[in-house]
Amino acid sequence: MDAAGYPKMQGGGASSSSSSSASCRAADAAVWDAVQQQKRQRCQGSSSNDQVGLSTENNSFQAPEPELQNSDCVEDEEEDYYLYDEDDVCYDDDGDYEFDETDFNQQLADKFDGLDLPPGVEATVPWLQKKDIADGPSTFKSMAELDADITKKYEFFKQFDVVENFSDHHYADKPVGKTGKDWTKRIQYDWKLLEKDLPASIYVRVSENRMDLLRAVIIGPQGTPYHDGLFFFDAQFTSTYPSTPPVVYYHSGGLRLNPNLYACGKVCLSLLGTWSGSGCEKWNSAHSTMLQVLVSIQALVLNENPYFNEPGYETYANSATGQKSAMDYNDTTFQYSCRTMLYSLRRSPQHFDALVAGHFRHRGHAILAACKYYMEGHKVGSVVPNEDEEDAKQQDDTDAGGSGSSSGAKPQPEKPDLCKGRAASFKTNMAVLFEELLMEFNVKGADTKKFCDEKLKKNQQAAAAAR
Numbered sequence: 293m294d295a296a297g298y299p300k301m302q303g304g305g306a307s308s309s310s311s312s313s314a315s316c317r318a319a320d321a322a323v324w325d326a327v328q329q330q331k332r333q334r335c336q337g338s339s340s341n342d343q344v345g346l347s348t349e350n351n352s353f354q355a356p357e358p359e360l361q362n363s364d365c366v367e368d369e370e371e372d373y374y375l376y377d378e379d380d381v382c383y384d385d386d387g388d389y390e391f392d393e394t395d396f397n398q399q400l401a402d403k404f405d406g407l408d409l410p411p412g413v414e415a416t417v418p419w420l421q422k423k424d425i426a427d428g429p430s431t432f433k434s435m436a437e438l439d440a441d442i443t444k445k446y447e448f449f450k451q452f453d454v455v456e457n458f459s460d461h462h463y464a465d466k467p468v469g470k471t472g473k474d475w476t477k478r479i480q481y482d483w484k485l486l487e488k489d490l491p492a493s494i495y496v497r498v499s500e501n502r503m504d505l506l507r508a509v510i511i512g513p514q515g516t517p518y519h520d521g522l523f524f525f526d527a528q529f530t531s532t533y534p535s536t537p538p539v540v541y542y543h544s545g546g547l548r549l550n551p552n553l554y555a556c557g558k559v560c561l562s563l564l565g566t567w568s569g570s571g572c573e574k575w576n577s578a579h580s581t582m583l584q585v586l587v588s589i590q591a592l593v594l595n596e597n598p599y600f601n602e603p604g605y606e607t608y609a610n611s612a613t614g615q616k617s618a619m620d621y622n623d624t625t626f627q628y629s630c631r632t633m634l635y636s637l638r639r640s641p642q643h644f645d646a647l648v649a650g651h652f653r654h655r656g657h658a659i660l661a662a663c664k665y666y667m668e669g670h671k672v673g674s675v676v677p678n679e680d681e682e683d684a685k686q687q688d689d690t691d692a693g694g695s696g697s698s699s700g701a702k703p704q705p706e707k708p709d710l711c712k713g714r715a716a717s718f719k720t721n722m723a724v725l726f727e728e729l730l731m732e733f734n735v736k737g738a739d740t741k742k743f744c745d746e747k748l749k750k751n752q753q754a755a756a757a758a759r
Contacts, residue, residue, distance in 0.1 A: 439737045446650020451494070452487040457501045460642045462541040462557065463528040468504035471531050478534050479503050482582045494586050497643045504529045506538075506582065509644055510590050511651070517625040517672045518549075518594045519662070520655045522636050522648060525559070525589070527582065537564045537575040538582060545635040549628035551601040552593045563588050596673060598625060619711060622672040623718050630663070630725045637732045649736050656729075656738025663726045664743075667719050669710035679742075 433441075458464055486496050493511040506527040512518030524543040530536060541557040548555040552567075562569025563585055593601065599621035600606045600614075608614030633652065640648040652659075658676070665676045730747070734740045 442646070442649045442653055442737060445646035446654070449495070449647050449650065451490050451492075452483075452496050452498075454483075454500050455497050455643050457499050458497075458505050458507060458526075458642055461499075461502075461505050461507060462526040462543075463505060463539070464502075466528065468502075468528065469531040471504075475529075475531065475533060476503065479529055482529075485581055485583045489583055491587065491590070494590065495644070495647060496586075507641065507643065508586055509641075509647065510586065510594065512594055512629065513590065515673050515675075516594060516596050517598070517622040518629055519673065520659050521629040521632055522651060523553075523594065523632070524636070524641050524644070525586075527585075529582075534577045534580070536577075537580065538585065540564055540585065543641065545632055547628045547631060549625045549632065550593055550598045552598075559589070559593075561585070561588060561593070597622070616713065619671065620715065623711075623714065626666065626672045627718070627721055627725060630659075630722075630729060633659070634725075634728055634732060637736070652733055653736045653738045656733030656736065656740065657742075660726065660730060660733065660740065660743050663722055663729065667722050667726070669714070671711055 483498055486498075490496060493513070494508060496506060496508045498507075499505040506529070508525045508527065510523045510525070512521035512523065514520075526541045526543070527538045529538050540559045540561075542553045542559050544553060544555050544557055546555055552560040554560065558566065560567045562573040563575055563580065565575055595601070597609075597618045599618040600609050605614070605617075608617070636648050637652060661679075662676050665674075666672050670676075730740055730743055734744065
C-alpha cells in the first residue's frame with residue numbers, strides 16, 4: 293500500500309496470468325505509472341483538508357490533465373475521491389466486469405485511515421467494521437452480535453486479574469530499580485488481598501511483567517455527585533515498598549473534581565504521605581495495604597459533600613453559607629464527572645475497554661435520567677424516582693385534577709425540595725452534556741429509546757411551531 297492509500301501494483305507470477313493481465317491492463321506500465329502518480333498527488337492534497345461531516349466552499353477538485361493518456365483509459369476532468377483504481381478492476385475471460393466486494397470495501401476503508409471519525413461511526417459503516425476472520429474473509433458482525441459481545445465481555449470481566457503489561461500506564465517509563473525477594477513476596481501478598489477482598493465497585497489489573505505497576509478503577513458511589521462515574525488510578529510500588537507507600541496517579545482528563553484529586557493527577561491522601569495526618573491515617577509498613585488505599589479513596593474522597601474535604605471548610609458544614617457552597621460545588625463536580633464519562637468512553641484505559649463499554653451500556657439509562665432530574669431543579673446526588681413511580685404520580689395528578697374538590701381525592705405527597713439559587717449555567721451546561729452522553733450511550737447500546745423519542749417529539753413540535 294503506497295502513501296496515498298492505494299494498493300501497490302502486483303506483478304503476475306503464474307503462466308496463466310498472461311491472458312488476464314492483457315485484459316486488466318489498458319496501458320503500458322510507464323504510461324500508467326505517470327497517470328497513477330498524478331492521481332496520488334491529487335488525493336493526498338485533498339484528503340489533508342477533508343473532514344467528516346463538514347462541508348467546504350468547494351467540495352470537488354479540478355484534476356489537471358495527465359501528461360500521458362491512452363485511448364483506452366481516459367480520465368474524467370473531475371474525479372470522485374472514493375473511486376477505485378482502474379488497475380484493480382478485474383474482468384473474466386469473456387471481458388465482462390467482475391465486481392470484487394471485499395477488495396472494494398478494503399479500498400474504501402483505506403480512504404478513512406487518515407480521518408478522525410466521531411465515536412461509533414465505524415459501527416454503522418460496513419467497510420469500517422471489523423471482520424470476523426473465523427467466519428470467512430467477507431463476513432462482518434451484525435450490530436446484534438456486537439451488542440452481545442459487549443454484554444458477554446462485561447459480565448465475565450473479573451474484578452482482579454493479571455495482565456501482561458501496561459503500555460499506557462503513567463509509570464510505564466519509570467523503572468522500579470533493584471528489588472529483592474521480600475519486595476516480591478509483599479506485593480504478591482497485596483495481590484491476594486485484592487483478589488479476595490475487593491469491594492464490588494472496584495476493579496484492579498496488575499502486570500505480570502512489571503510487578504510494580506497496578507491500575508484500578510473505582511465506580512462512583514450512589515448518593516454522591518460521582519455516582520455511576522468511572523475513576524481510574526495508576527499506582528506503582530517503589531523499590532522501598534512497603535517501607536514507603538505506593539505512588540498513585542489519577543487520570544483526571546485535566547479536570548479537578550475533588551479537593552483531593554488534582555487536575556495534574558496528584559492524589560492528596562494522608563495514607564499516601566501526600567497530606568499531613570496522624571496515627572492510623574498515616575502509612576504503616578506492617579499493616580497498610582494497597583487495598584486500604586483504594587477503599588480510602590472511595591470512602592473518604594468520593595463522598596457526598598466533597599466541598600468539605602478542603603482543609604478548614606468542615607467548620608462551615610452546619611451553616612447556610614457552607615451548605616450553599618457545597619451544593620454549588622456538587623453541581624460543578626457532577627458536570628466534571630459527566631465529562632470524565634465522555635473521556636473514558638472515547639479513550640478507555642488499556643485492559644478496561646470491556647468494563648467501560650459494558651458499564652455505560654448497563655447504567656446509561658440511569659445516568660441520563662439523573663441528568664434530566666437534576667436539570668429540573670433537584671439536588672445532585674438525590675434519589676431519582678424510577679419510571680414506574682413517575683408514571684403512577686402522573687396518573688394520580690390526572691385523577692386528582694379530574695375529581696375537582698371531591699373529598700375522596702387522595703392527599704398528594706409533598707414534592708422534594710428544589711435547589712434555590714442555583715447558577716443558570718448549570719442547566720445550560722447539562723443540556724449540552726446530556727446530548728453528548730445520549731449519543732455515546734446510544735452507540736454503546738444502552739437503553740436510550742425513551743430519551744430519543746422525547747428528543748424526536750420535541751424537534752417535531754419545534755418544527756411545527758416554526759411553520
